[in-house]
Amino acid sequence: xxxxxxxxxxxxxxxxxxxxxxxxxxxxxxxxxxxxxxxxxxxxxxxxxxxxxxxxxxxxxxxxxxxxxxxxxxxxxxxxxxxxxxxxxxxxxxxxxxxxxxxxxxxxxxxxxxxxxxxxxxxxxxxxxxxxxxxxxxxxxxxxxxxxxxxxxxxxxxxxxxxxxxxxxxxxxxxxxxxxxxxxxxxxxxxxxxxxxxxxxxxxxxxxxxxxxxxxxxxxxxxxxxxxxxxxxxxxxxxxxxxxxxxxxxxxxxxxxxxxxxxxxxxxxxxxxxxxxxxxxxxxxxxxxxxxxxxxxxxxxxxxxxxxxxxxxxxxxxxxxxxxxxxxxxxxxxxxxxxxxxxxxxxxxxxxxxxxxxxxxxxxxxxxxxxxxxxxxxxxxxxxxxxxxxxxxxxxxxxxxxxxxxxxxxxxxxxxxxxxxxxxxxxxxxxxxxxxxxxxxxxxxxxxxxxxxxxxxxxxx
Ligand SMILES: [Zn+2]
Numbered sequence: 001x002x003x004x005x006x007x008x009x010x011x012x013x014x015x016x017x018x019x020x021x022x023x024x025x026x027x028x029x030x031x032x033x034x035x036x037x038x039x040x041x042x043x044x045x046x047x048x049x050x051x052x053x054x055x056x057x058x059x060x061x062x063x064x065x066x067x068x069x070x071x072x073x074x075x076x077x078x079x080x081x082x083x084x085x086x087x088x089x090x091x092x093x094x095x096x097x098x099x100x101x102x103x104x105x106x107x108x109x110x111x112x113x114x115x116x117x118x119x120x121x122x123x124x125x126x127x128x129x130x131x132x133x134x135x136x137x138x139x140x141x142x143x144x145x146x147x148x149x150x151x152x153x154x155x156x157x158x159x160x161x162x163x164x165x166x167x168x169x170x171x172x173x174x175x176x177x178x179x180x181x182x183x184x185x186x187x188x189x190x191x192x193x194x195x196x197x198x199x200x201x202x203x204x205x206x207x208x209x210x211x212x213x214x215x216x217x218x219x220x221x222x223x224x225x226x227x228x229x230x231x232x233x234x235x236x237x238x239x240x241x242x243x244x245x246x247x248x249x250x251x252x253x254x255x256x257x258x259x260x261x262x263x264x265x266x267x268x269x270x271x272x273x274x275x276x277x278x279x280x281x282x283x284x285x286x287x288x289x290x291x292x293x294x295x296x297x298x299x300x301x302x303x304x305x306x307x308x309x310x311x312x313x314x315x316x317x318x319x320x321x322x323x324x325x326x327x328x329x330x331x332x333x334x335x336x337x338x339x340x341x342x343x344x345x346x347x348x349x350x351x352x353x354x355x356x357x358x359x360x361x362x363x364x365x366x367x368x369x370x371x372x373x374x375x376x377x378x379x380x381x382x383x384x385x386x387x388x389x390x391x392x393x394x395x396x397x398x399x400x401x402x403x404x405x406x407x408x409x410x411x412x413x414x415x416x417x418x419x420x421x422x423x424x425x426x427x428x429x430x431x432x433x434x435x436x437x438x439x440x441x442x443x444x445x446x447x448x449x450x451x452x453x454x455x456x457x458x459x460x461x
Contacts, residue, residue, distance in 0.1 A: 007026040012386070015059075017387075029430040033390065035388065053396050061427070062121065062331065063377075065287075065289035067318060069107050073458055075322050099458070108143055113442050115148065122149035122378070127139055128209075129157060152189070152198065155203045157171060202228075207251055208243075235271055252273060263285025265286050266378070271301040278304070289377060304344070306345075316376070316378070317337055331423070338366040341360070345358040364413075367412070
């Protein structure tokens with residue numbers, strides 16, 4: 001048994017069912033879970049470890065719902081800087097074909113380090129190519145050293161260029177092998193219990209890189225084991241045209257055809273969805289990973305997030321990338337979600353003084369997407385808010401900083417409106433991952449050096 005008492009918190013955002021925000025609050029943690037939260041006098045006053053967070057804002061740990069860790073090795077590649085999605089992919093596929101198992105390990109630790117320092121305590125990743133003997137096991141092992149919770153998606157591509165798909169044949173795998181490896185990974189790693197550190201997700205890459213048969217068989221396998229399903233969907237207009245031409249359906253209808261609708265499914269992007277499709281998401285429980293940075297970077301469009309929320313869709317935030325963002329800063333991504341949503345409201349043309357003007361996403365709505373929203377999308381009830389019985393996953397930011405000067409009348413809003421900050425503390429399951437701004441689990445100078453060497457080797461062939 002181990003206990004941790006966090007005391008003197010200036011402002012504590014619980015994101016609990018009442019969305020309470022507490023001042024001068026304390027949290028008592030036992031064996032990785034929150035045992036009590038509230039005023040100091042109502043909590044035990046001693047513990048194995050005591051952390052004084054006076055002057056700090058504390059938030060639930062952020063949940064990242066979409067990423068490709070390996071792409072941190074190909075950020076800002078010159079030929080892919082000004083391309084739309086399909087041209088971007090065609091430029092990068094041959095570089096990614098050179099990835100090795102060690103590259104997967106290095107990039108996993110780089111992405112998770114960035115995520116940890118920007119407030120993330122649970123990360124989902126989508127790895128969909130496995131060249132030169134790479135395996136999802138390489139990512140899972142490297143992630144365990146960093147210490148964040150991981151939802152590792154076993155991605156796949158089976159539809160090479162010779163069969164009418166987009167990726168070159170050298171990065172696609174046989175469907176038999178994909179399904180066999182998916183089953184092995186679930187049986188080896190998937191832990192569905194409260195406090196789980198690793199869950200496996202089945203995640204064919206996109207409608208334009210796998211066959212309908214692999215989509216159907218992946219769904220059947222996932223449901224046999226009770227694991228979740230994830231893919232890219234309705235990201236661009238090009239994808240919509242591809243689906244209409246190849247399958248005779250819009251992307252969401254195609255998902256219905258291949259049995260990919262339900263509360264165990266979440267889609268990245270969903271920029272190009274109509275009202276009927278949003279209603280289907282809401283009624284069936286399909287979740288959305290909103291990736292505003294990537295959507296802006298690739299010129300894909302603006303996802304109708306507030307409309308989705310008002311219609312009852314679960315939405316989380318994903319940094320995506322990192323070759324299409326090119327950042328893994330999750331707090332920064334939440335801020336982009338808030339700002340991009342406002343651009344979308346402005347483009348609808350109504351004057352802000354009109355009574356029926358589209359609403360603007362608030363700072364607290366952006367935080368909610370990044371915490372409770374992400375947890376709901378991943379199907380987790382044990383994370384996403386700070387309350388008795390929940391995982392002790394939380395982050396803290398020192399309010400005494402230049403960037404927040406003049407905003408302390410509302411420190412919660414400061415975290416979203418002011419320049420995105422790195423966190424000073426990151427705690428996962430009661431364990432310190434970041435303390436006083438330093439990542440405790442990774443030797444960063446050494447990692448950055450190895451990462452840059454690997455990136456240079458990949459680009460130079
Ligand atoms: Zn993606």
